[in-house]
Amino acid sequence: MDRHPNFINGRWSPTATDSYSPLIDPCTGDQFAEAARSGSADIDGAFAAAAAAFPTWAAYSPWERQRVLLAVADRVEGNAGRLAGIESANTGKPRETTRVEEIGVAVDVFRFFAGAIRSALAPAAGEYMADHTSYVRREPIGVCAHMVPFNYPLLMAVWKLAPALAAGNTVVLKPSRNTPLSVLAFADLTADLLPPGTVNVVCGDRHATADITRHRTAQHVSATAATDSGLAIATSALTSVKRLHLGLGGKSPAIVFGDADVPRAARHIAHAAYFNGGQDCTAATRILVDSTAHDDFIAELTNQATSLVTTGPDDDVAAFYGPLNNQNQIDRIGRALDALPDHAEVTTGGKPLNRPGFFHPPTIVTNVTNEDAIVRDELFGPVVTVERFSADQDVISTANAADYGLAASVHTRVHRTAMRASSELDYGCVWVNTHLPLPAEMPHGGFKQSGFGKDLSLYGLDEYTRIKHVMHLV
Numbered sequence: 105m106d107r108h109p110n111f112i113n114g115r116w117s118p119t120a121t122d123s124y125s126p127l128i129d130p131c132t133g134d135q136f137a138e139a140a141r142s143g144s145a146d147i148d149g150a151f152a153a154a155a156a157a158f159p160t161w162a163a164y165s166p167w168e169r170q171r172v173l174l175a176v177a178d179r180v181e182g183n184a185g186r187l188a189g190i191e192s193a194n195t196g197k198p199r200e201t202t203r204v205e206e207i208g209v210a211v212d213v214f215r216f217f218a219g220a221i222r223s224a225l226a227p228a229a230g231e232y233m234a235d236h237t238s239y240v241r242r243e244p245i246g247v248c249a250h251m252v253p254f255n256y257p258l259l260m261a262v263w264k265l266a267p268a269l270a271a272g273n274t275v276v277l278k279p280s281r282n283t284p285l286s287v288l289a290f291a292d293l294t295a296d297l298l299p300p301g302t303v304n305v306v307c308g309d310r311h312a313t314a315d316i317t318r319h320r321t322a323q324h325v326s327a328t329a330a331t332d333s334g335l336a337i338a339t340s341a342l343t344s345v346k347r348l349h350l351g352l353g354g355k356s357p358a359i360v361f362g363d364a365d366v367p368r369a370a371r372h373i374a375h376a377a378y379f380n381g382g383q384d385c386t387a388a389t390r391i392l393v394d395s396t397a398h399d400d401f402i403a404e405l406t407n408q409a410t411s412l413v414t415t416g417p418d419d420d421v422a423a424f425y426g427p428l429n430n431q432n433q434i435d436r437i438g439r440a441l442d443a444l445p446d447h448a449e450v451t452t453g454g455k456p457l458n459r460p461g462f463f464h465p466p467t468i469v470t471n472v473t474n475e476d477a478i479v480r481d482e483l484f485g486p487v488v489t490v491e492r493f494s495a496d497q498d499v500i501s502t503a504n505a506a507d508y509g510l511a512a513s514v515h516t517r518v519h520r521t522a523m524r525a526s527s528e529l530d531y532g533c534v535w536v537n538t539h540l541p542l543p544a545e546m547p548h549g550g551f552k553q554s555g556f557g558k559d560l561s562l563y564g565l566d567e568y569t570r571i572k573h574v575m576h577l578v
Contacts, residue, residue, distance in 0.1 A: 113153035114300030120145035130196035130427040142308035150304040151321040157301030173218035192418040196426040210262040216544035221270040244272030246323035254280035271568040349557030354385035354510030362394035369515035370404035376539035386511040409466035509551030513539035
């Protein structure tokens with residue numbers, strides 16, 4: 105059975121305790137490999153390597169860092185098939201979808217930030233006080249600690265690595281304990297392009313996460329996680345003062361107004377709800393439909409869920425999504441569906457598939473209200489709820505009553521409705537007549553219990569730089 109160590113200071117690094125955790129194939133439920141269970145000595149070693157590499161990497165000029173990041177992008181692109189295979193073997197996702205939608209997008213993110221670092225802006229130098237000239241320096245922060253989730257292991261790592269490296273920082277990164285393989289492969293694949301210690305990958309459980317986030321060498325902690333995990337990370341990190349960036353949970357509403365193109369809205373929402381098995385904080389898993397369009401919408405959505413959206417193993421070319429990541433995800437969905445109130449109805453799906461692995465079919469729950477737990481809580485699976493609203497109901501306030509504020513979408517033919525809703529929705533991203541696309545040029549991050557800080561875009565680059573004012577007496 106394959107055993108995967110950490111990757112520290114440009115080379116493979118077995119754990120100091122020789123302790124490893126099982127990796128489970130979501131397609132079968134069987135163990136297929138082991139990954140390092142890092143202890144304090146491993147984590148101290150990773151931070152020591154990152155701290156030692158920081159002066160060298162930070163001294164690279166923006167164009168030198170750009171050249172390296174473009175080489176990294178080329179290396180990933182040239183090995184896209186291999187990386188997609190590793191990702192699929194670890195997560196169970198369809199291979200071709202993974203190659204295009206995740207590895208391909210990761211390449212684009214690296215290329216975007218390779219250019220962005222050469223166009224970062226600051227106030228113009230000038231005499232803002234008499235006899236004094238001021239200017240601003242944009243500097244790297246130092247050593248950054250990154251925690252990435254299991255839903256998009258390599259892509260979420262790249263969302264953090266690309267801006268951090270572009271800005272001149274070094275990194276200690278911990279992947280999910282369930283899905284470390286693609287991130288480890290990336291570190292090994294690109295090691296010769298970066299100074300040793302620039303990117304360090306340490307595997308482990310929640311105890312390793314706590315050791316990493318509280319480490320005093322870390323000047324910045326960035327985590328993509330469920331909200332309860334994010335709160336634990338923040339509590340651990342703030343045992344010393346450091347920058348925090350938290351991308352947390354979501355329950356993203358899709359609002360379908362009575363004037364919407366119903367078939368088109370149903371197609372977009374089904375794709376956004378069930379892509380990656382709904383294991384996406386921006387998934388369109390809470391749908392609010394005007395009463396005049398409700399029945400037609402349910403018919404269209406049901407057609408999507410029962411005939412066009414399918415689940416299957418990583419080698420099933422017809423599968424839209426693969427298994428859920430682990431047994432806990434299956435159990436969590438089961439508990440939520442078992443606890444439905446009497447007025448709710450499961451019209452499609454509802455039970456895990458009777459086969460090995462963690463497969464769950466597309467599921468639709470109707471006749472729910474804003475007060476139901478299944479409407480308010482993030483499930484992280486292929487389950488959507490459909491609420492009915494009337495024309496005189498303030499649907500925006502209903503959507504805004506959620507604890508989360510990550511993303512939402514509005515489906516309408518009326519420009520005024522789209523403009524009003526996008527302004528009033530209390531969410532960090534609002535789509536109009538679509539749901540889910542995220543270009544590298546635009547910021548992504550939420551409000552309220554969905555965290556704070558931005559990934560992607562020039563705003564994402566700001567997360568990994570510090571601003572220094574320099575003033576000269578002239």
